[in-house]
Amino acid sequence: MTKNSIAVIGAGKWGQALHFALSQKQECLITSRTKKDIRNFVDLDTALNCEYLVIAIPAQQIKQWLRDNFVYKNQKILVASKGIEASSGQFLNEIYEEFVPSKNIGFISGPSFAAEVIKGLPAAIVINSKSKKLYNEFEPFFPNFLKVYYSKDVIGAEVSGAYKNVLAIASGICAGLNLGNNARASLISRGLVEMQRFGKHFGAKKSSFIGLSGAGDLFLTASSTLSRNYRVGLGLAQGKSIEEILEELGEVAEGVMTAEAINKLSQKHQIYTPIAKEVKLILDGKNPLDSLKDLLSSNQ
Ligand SMILES: NC(=O)C1=CN([C@@H]2O[C@H](COP(=O)(O)OP(=O)(O)OC[C@H]3O[C@@H](n4cnc5c(N)ncnc54)[C@H](OP(=O)(O)O)[C@@H]3O)[C@@H](O)[C@H]2O)C=CC1
Ligand SMILES: O=C(CO)COP(=O)(O)O
Structure with missing residues (x-):
């Protein structure tokens, strides 16, 4: 293993933006499934030899990718994905811990938004890890335009990052149906309470939901057309099928499969998650306006 070296794995939108950011102060390698014309693009074996890895592969693909490709050599890992595996209902920290000790794993x-990070615009992010040492080692790699905070609340960050994608779909639907700003603000703030309730069940700290990981990312994603998940919602409101929307998008929208994962977990653990439930019903074909009426009307 090459000491003090860093690589990004997964050269999609977020992987490329993180590679740009992490290349400001030192050399940062990058690799991906498909070979790309990017500076410092290397093969997977070279990347896996780095001491520090940042992995930006969509949540639904991680387990298989780790099984097929990953070789643990005591690397330290930052997980950049935001989602819950739908087939198993497993959180990503549970999946990663089968391959890497938890002291070596952190979550961003x-x-x-990748589109802003790749322009060097300022943002604040959090590294969530059981190990403060891991944060101390990764933090100096980040450029000045990214302020990096530390939190121990891995599950709080994971639930926030995954759940806000589902709520962004709901918000996009609400906007696409022209139900007004009041309705959308109600949905977003009730969504914040809903994801906090869900997270609490799995041991998340309440404070994570009112900070950058929760409210911060929710407000961003649920109110901008830069968000793929929000745009999925706009498409659903226009009556497009989810297949058509994803085809047009050509990038991952984690909220689609995460809605399924949340519904599975909510049923199993008896957690009240009405917005995630309606998003899943809409994805399965329910009329979006009927769903939003069911969520927002006082006589329901
Ligand atoms: N975009 C953003 O603003 C942000 C995204 N995220 C999260 O980061 C994750 C990645 O998102 P993003 O980069 O935007 O998505 P993209 O759709 O832009 O890219 C996903 C990349 O994942 C790779 N990939 C897909 N399937 C596999 C597989 N089976 N095995 C190996 N690699 C695979 C592909 O690599 P290849 O092209 O080489 O085939 C693809 O480029 C998501 O969980 C997302 O929620 C988090 C914060 C911000
Ligand atoms: O997580 C994101 C910003 O923090 C990106 O959101 P989208 O995947 O909806 O574009």
Whole structure:
């Protein structure tokens, strides 16, 4: 293993933005499934030899990717994905811990559109890890335009990052149906309470939901057309099928599969998650306006 070296794995939108950011103060390698014309693009074996890895592969693909490709050599890992595996209902920290000890794993959270990070615009993010040492080692790699905070609340960050994508779909639907700003603000703030309730069940700290990881990322994603998940919601409001929307998008919208994961977990653990439930019903074909009426009307 090459000491003090860093690589990004997954050269999609977020992987490329993180690679840009992490290349400001030192050399940062990057690799991906598909070979790309990016500076310092290397093969996977070279990347896996780095001491520090940042992995930006969509949540639904992580387990298989780790099984097929990952070789643990005591690397320290930052997980950049935001989602919950739908087939198993497993959180990403549970999946990663089968391959890497938890002291070597951290999660990036907070409001951070790749399109802005790759322009060097300022943002604040959080590294969430059981190990403060891991944060101390990763933090100096980040450029000045990214302020990096530390939190121990791995599950709080994971639930926030994943859940806000589902709520962004709901918010996009509300906007697309022209139900007004009042309705959308109600939905977002009730969504914040809903994701906090869900997270609390799995041991998340309440404070994570009012900070950058929770409210910060939710407000960002649920109010901007830069968000893919929000745009999925706009498409659903126009009556497009989810297949058509995802085809047009050509990038991952984690909220789609995470809605399924949350519904699975809510049923199993009896957690009240009405917005995630309606998003899943809409994805399965329910009329979006009927759903929003069911969520927002006083006589329901
Ligand atoms: N975009 C953003 O603003 C942010 C995204 N995130 C999160 O980061 C994660 C990645 O998102 P993003 O980069 O934007 O998504 P993109 O759709 O832009 O890219 C996803 C990348 O994942 C790779 N990939 C897909 N399937 C596999 C697989 N089976 N095995 C290996 N690699 C695979 C692809 O690599 P290849 O091209 O080489 O085939 C693809 O480029 C998501 O969880 C997202 O929620 C988090 C914060 C911000
Ligand atoms: O997580 C994000 C910003 O923090 C990106 O959101 P989208 O995946 O909806 O574009």
